Amino acid sequence: MADSTVEIPALNGLPLDIVRLLSLAHHPGAGAVVLFSGEVRDSNRGQSVAWLEYEAHAPLANTLIAEILAMAKQRWALHTAIAQHRVGRVDIGDTAVVVITASAHRSEAYAANKYIIDRIKHEAPIWKCEHYTDGTKEWGNNCNCHTVTGDAARHIYEHDR
Amino acid sequence: MKIHVYAALKDYFQPEFEVSQLVTNTDELKAVLLTLNDKAGDILSSCRFAVEEGFIDNAFKLNQYDTVVIIPPASGG
Numbered sequence: 001m002a003d004s005t006v007e008i009p010a011l012n013g014l015p016l017d018i019v020r021l022l023s024l025a026h027h028p029g030a031g032a033v034v035l036f037s038g039e040v041r042d043s044n045r046g047q048s049v050a051w052l053e054y055e056a057h058a059p060l061a062n063t064l065i066a067e068i069l070a071m072a073k074q075r076w077a078l079h080t081a082i083a084q085h086r087v088g089r090v091d092i093g094d095t096a097v098v099v100i101t102a103s104a105h106r107s108e109a110y111a112a113n114k115y116i117i118d119r120i121k122h123e124a125p126i127w128k129c130e131h132y133t134d135g136t137k138e139w140g141n142n143c144n145c146h147t148v149t150g151d152a153a154r155h156i157y158e159h160d161r
Numbered sequence: 162m163k164i165h166v167y168a169a170l171k172d173y174f175q176p177e178f179e180v181s182q183l184v185t186n187t188d189e190l191k192a193v194l195l196t197l198n199d200k201a202g203d204i205l206s207s208c209r210f211a212v213e214e215g216f217i218d219n220a221f222k223l224n225q226y227d228t229v230v231i232i233p234p235a236s237g238g
Contacts, residue, residue: 038238054237055168057230059214085237097238117238126237127168139169142207142234152209152234153216 010065011056011126013088016095025100027079032106034113038097040090044140048133054087054096057125061085068119076112078103083116085126096128115159122155162190163228170208170233173201187219190229207234 008021018037025033040052069081080102090096099117103109120126122143131137145155162180166173174197184190187210195202210217211230223229 056237057167057211057232060211060216060230060232063214120235121238122235124235124237125167125232126235127233128236129168139172139233140236142169142236144207144234146207146234152207153218 008082008084010062010084011058011087012084013086016084016086016098018095018098021082021084021098021100025080025082025102027102029104030079030102030109031104032109033080033100033102034106034109036097036099036113036117037095038117039095040092042092044130047130049092050131050133051092052090052096053129053131053137054085054090055127055129056085056087058087060125064124065120068116068123072101072112072116075115076101076103076108078108078112081112081116083120085120085124087126111159115157118157118159119155122157162223162225164190164194165228165230167231168233168236169204170201170231173198173204183225185223186221187217187223187229190223204233205231208232 022035042049065083069083072078073081078101082100085097099113101109101113127139129137129139146152148156164180165177180193182193184193191205194205209232211232212227
C-alpha cells in the first residue's frame with residue numbers, strides 16, 4: 001500500500017506487473033479501486049495483427065504522465081493514481097497500458113481513470129507500430145484531433161463528452 | 162541544428178540528422194524539412210515540436226545549437 005503517484009515509472013520495457021501495481025493502489029481511505037488494462041488485440045481495421053511495437057520520447061512522456069496523474073489526483077481527490085505504459089514489443093493479449101485509480105467512492109475513481117487514459121492516448125508522446133501477420137507494418141491509430149481543432153496541441157476528449 | 166524524429170516521421174526522415182540552414186522558428190524549420198522530403202507535408206502539419214524536453218510553438222526562437230524533437234500525433238494505449 002502506497003501513495004504511488006510519482007514513484008512508479010511511467011514507461012516500462014518489460015511486461016507490466018498488474019498484480020504488483022494493483023497491490024500498490026490500496027489505501028485505507030479508498031472504498032473504490034478501478035483498474036484499466038489496455039491490451040493488444042489480434043485485429044485492427046480488417047488487418048490481422050501479429051504484435052505491436054511501442055516507441056516513446058521518454059523524458060516528455062514521463063513528465064506529461066506525471067502531470068496528468070497529479071491533475072487527476074487533485075481534481076477527484078484520489079488516494080492513488082498510477083499509470084504505466086509499455087515500450088518495445090507487446091504481443092497479442094499482453095497489456096500495453098495500465099491505469100489504476102483509488103478514491104473514497106467509485107464515481108470519482110471511474111471518472112479519473114477515464115480522464116487519465118484519455119489524455120495519455122491523445123497527448124503522451126508514445127506511438128504504436130502495428131506489425132501484421134502478412135509481414136507488413138504501419139505506424140497507426142494516431143490522434144487526429146488536429147483535423148478538427150486545427151491545432152496539434154488541442155484535443156477532443158471522450159471524458160468531456 | 163540537430164533534429165530527432167519519431168514513429169511515422171522515420172518513414173520520411175532519418176531518426177537523427179542535422180539542418181545547416183538558418184532557421185529561427187518552427188515554420189521555417191518545416192519549410193526546410195519539406196525541401197528534404199516534399200511528401201512529409203501532411204504529417205509535419207500534425208506534429209508538435211520540442212526543445213530541451215519542453216514543447217514549443219512558432220513564437221519560440223530557435224538557434225543553430227538547439228536539438229529539436231519533432232513529435233507526431235500520439236498513438237499510445
